[in-house]
Amino acid sequence: MLLKIAWRNIWRNRTRSIVVITAIAIGLLAGVFASAFMQGMMRQKIESVIKLEMSDFQFHRPQFTDEFLTSLYIPNADQIMVEVEQEPTVAGTSGRLISMGMVGSARRSGAIRIMGIDPAKEALVTGLNEKVVDGTWFEGASRNPLVISRKVAEKYGVDLKSKLVLTVQDLDGEIIAGAFRVVGIFDTGNGMFDEMNIYVRQDDLRALMRIEAGVHEIAVSLTDHDMAEPLAAKYRAAHPELEVLPWLDLATGMRYMIETMDVYLYFIVGIILVALLFSILNTMLMAVLERVREIGVLMAVGMAKRKVFGMILFETVMLTMIGGPLGLLLSWGMVSYFGQVGIDLGGAYNDLGFASIVYPYLDIRSYFEVAIMVAVMAVIAAVYPARKALKLIPVEAIRTQ
Amino acid sequence: MTNYVIETKSLTKTYEGIVPVYAVRGADVTIEDNEFTAIIGPSGSGKTTLLNMIGGLDRPTSGSVKVNGHELTGKTDSELIDFRLKHIGFVFQSYNLIPVLTAKENTEFIMLLQKIPKAQRDARVEQLLGEVGLADKMDKRPTELSGGQQQRVAVARALASKPDFVLADEPTANLDSASASNLLDIMARLNKEEGITFIFSTHDQRVIDRARRVITLEDGVVVRDERR
Ligand SMILES: Nc1ncnc2c1ncn2[C@@H]1O[C@H](COP(=O)(O)OP(=O)(O)OP(=O)(O)O)[C@@H](O)[C@H]1O
Ligand SMILES: [Mg+2]
Numbered sequence: 001m002l003l004k005i006a007w008r009n010i011w012r013n014r015t016r017s018i019v020v021i022t023a024i025a026i027g028l029l030a031g032v033f034a035s036a037f038m039q040g041m042m043r044q045k046i047e048s049v050i051k052l053e054m055s056d057f058q059f060h061r062p063q064f065t066d067e068f069l070t071s072l073y074i075p076n077a078d079q080i081m082v083e084v085e086q087e088p089t090v091a092g093t094s095g096r097l098i099s100m101g102m103v104g105s106a107r108r109s110g111a112i113r114i115m116g117i118d119p120a121k122e123a124l125v126t127g128l129n130e131k132v133v134d135g136t137w138f139e140g141a142s143r144n145p146l147v148i149s150r151k152v153a154e155k156y157g158v159d160l161k162s163k164l165v166l167t168v169q170d171l172d173g174e175i176i177a178g179a180f181r182v183v184g185i186f187d188t189g190n191g192m193f194d195e196m197n198i199y200v201r202q203d204d205l206r207a208l209m210r211i212e213a214g215v216h217e218i219a220v221s222l223t224d225h226d227m228a229e230p231l232a233a234k235y236r237a238a239h240p241e242l243e244v245l246p247w248l249d250l251a252t253g254m255r256y257m258i259e260t261m262d263v264y265l266y267f268i269v270g271i272i273l274v275a276l277l278f279s280i281l282n283t284m285l286m287a288v289l290e291r292v293r294e295i296g297v298l299m300a301v302g303m304a305k306r307k308v309f310g311m312i313l314f315e316t317v318m319l320t321m322i323g324g325p326l327g328l329l330l331s332w333g334m335v336s337y338f339g340q341v342g343i344d345l346g347g348a349y350n351d352l353g354f355a356s357i358v359y360p361y362l363d364i365r366s367y368f369e370v371a372i373m374v375a376v377m378a379v380i381a382a383v384y385p386a387r388k389a390l391k392l393i394p395v396e397a398i399r400t401q
Numbered sequence: 402m403t404n405y406v407i408e409t410k411s412l413t414k415t416y417e418g419i420v421p422v423y424a425v426r427g428a429d430v431t432i433e434d435n436e437f438t439a440i441i442g443p444s445g446s447g448k449t450t451l452l453n454m455i456g457g458l459d460r461p462t463s464g465s466v467k468v469n470g471h472e473l474t475g476k477t478d479s480e481l482i483d484f485r486l487k488h489i490g491f492v493f494q495s496y497n498l499i500p501v502l503t504a505k506e507n508t509e510f511i512m513l514l515q516k517i518p519k520a521q522r523d524a525r526v527e528q529l530l531g532e533v534g535l536a537d538k539m540d541k542r543p544t545e546l547s548g549g550q551q552q553r554v555a556v557a558r559a560l561a562s563k564p565d566f567v568l569a570d571e572p573t574a575n576l577d578s579a580s581a582s583n584l585l586d587i588m589a590r591l592n593k594e595e596g597i598t599f600i601f602s603t604h605d606q607r608v609i610d611r612a613r614r615v616i617t618l619e620d621g622v623v624v625r626d627e628r629r
Contacts, residue, residue: 001506001509001510001513004502004506005499005501005502008501008502009501012500012501293496294496294499294500297491297493297496297497297499298499299482300456300458300485300491300493301485301486301491301511301558301559302482302483302485302486302487302511302514302562303482303486303514304479304482304483304486304514305478305479305482307514394458395453395458395459398458398493
């Protein structure tokens with residue numbers, strides 16, 4: 001009966017209730033969608049960081065990533081890769097010779113990171129072969145083939161079959177140049193990455209750098225990103241002479257960004273909920289003040305205080321429980337829809353390493369947490385009006401008309 | 402010694418203020434079972450204040466109220482609420498009913514608070530609304546009922562808890578004379594046939610004429626108490 005009374009009371013002032021319910025629904029929608037947008041963007045960024053830039057974890061000689069000295073290579077790389085490939089979640093490993101060198105065309109020259117890779121193995125790790133938009137990923141036999149990004153192609157004014165001169169430092173510190181021909185052009189959508197890296201066959205670079213065996217970097221990609229940290233830790237212990245780092249530590253600021261993201265969701269939804277809390281509180285307070293006499297009569301004829309309290313509480317919670325799920329449902333619908341279709345930012349954040357089409361995403365756990373936050377908010381919003389109702393003195397309440 | 406339904410001793414209520422108001426002064430009132438009593442007196446004479454103290458809605462400044470031997474003074478607010486639920490039926494001047502509940506639900510509500518099982522509730526609601534002549538209006542909400550009909554539902558609700566007595570503060574004040582007379586008929590019949598004790602305050606001479614006992618207040622003092 002209390003529930004029945006509470007329910008009917010909500011619809012006594014239909015407009016007011018609908019306004020509050022709509023406010024709750026729209027507020028949640030805004031908060032959840034904004035969070036999903038950020039989370040989606042972040043997730044794509046992580047995906048791209050893992051896939052393209054950092055893999056799940058990598059091996060280097062200590063200091064290599066600071067100084068990029070040709071001499072800091074891992075001699076027993078092949079043996080380590082064989083070892084790592086035994087792990088069940090490993091999708092691929094790729095050994096890379098890396099030279100911070102120069103690239104020059106007829107038009108201009110500049111600094112670049114030259115990656116000497118095994119095309120088949122690299123494909124398993126970065127999937128770069130699928131990003132080739134023109135030409136091929138090292139298919140067909142040609143001498144000194146080179147794969148560059150569309151960005152680099154534009155910058156240096158070259159195209160397929162153009163010749164570029166790469167300059168690297170060999171083991172003895174000598175500067176050596178070699179001519180390479182463009183056989184493929186890729187575009188990953190990650191501007192920063194594309195601008196920085198060009199790819200050649202490992203053996204070609206090996207000859208230039210005069211490193212007989214071994215590579216500078218072993219990148220490992222996993223089917224389960226959560227295994228990155230434990231596996232990195234395991235191999236760090238097994239190879240104390242090497243630096244073995246998971247992606248979270250390889251990408252500067254990544255760990256921080258991800259942690260901030262979670263806080264961001266709570267923050268944004270939190271602010272919206274506080275605003276809603278006051279609007280609900282206000283509505284319920286008005287509802288109580290309008291019904292002073294009625295509540296007085298209820299207490300006069302013997303309704304216990306805790307039931308009066310419960311009645312107001314139910315009413316508030318019901319109000320929220322209509323708006324809340326409605327908002328969550330709307331959010332879910334919108335996030336799912338745009339999660340499929342994507343939101344085109346028109347490349348504005350491309351150069352920051354973010355994709356140009358964002359697919360909003362929110363995990364089930366976050367919806368659940370928002371739902372709990374809403375429920376807690378409802379109860380908090382209910383307490384003050386309900387207490388106000390309790391403080392009524394029946395004799396006085398009944399005298400008011 | 403007679404067992405009184407209500408027994409007040411030197412019941413006094415003073416409202417402190419710049420000028421203190423002596424709303425009720427040293428009232429000694431005893432009501433026996435099955436009485437049909439009107440409390441009358443000019444406006445401001447203390448009728449409402451007296452009834453409220455008897456009903457455990459208001460606390461006396463001094464003196465005592467006993468209902469069926471239970472001392473009301475000294476009970477906590479929550480104990481008083483519970484006591485009212487179990488022992489006293491209330492009919493107020495107007496707006497007695499919960500607007501969102503039907504006549505049936507308004508009556509049933511009190512029994513629900515008393516945790517009376519559903520079958521028993523249904524039977525009693527039907528019987529009570531029948532007795533006040535509203536068997537056909539069970540599912541109407543207060544707004545769909547006339548003032549007189551609303552007061553009759555209030556009487557049914559007051560009786561639902563099988564109280565020791567029913568207190569009614571000016572139950573007919575907002576009713577036209579036909580409805581007032583009809584309400585009094587019902588109350589008088591319930592008093593006669595079912596032995597329900599009623600105490601009501603009124604200004605209305607025609608209502609006073611129906612009472613079997615009339616207690617007159619003037620300036621908070623009981624000046625006359627006649628049975629007929
Ligand atoms: N809360 C209060 N504070 C101060 N004075 C009060 C209060 N309630 C009642 N009074 C005063 O107490 C006196 C008795 O009031 P009460 O309402 O009991 O009279 P009444 O006989 O019921 O009058 P009426 O016929 O107008 O209903 C009046 O002088 C009134 O002004
Ligand atoms: Mg009065």
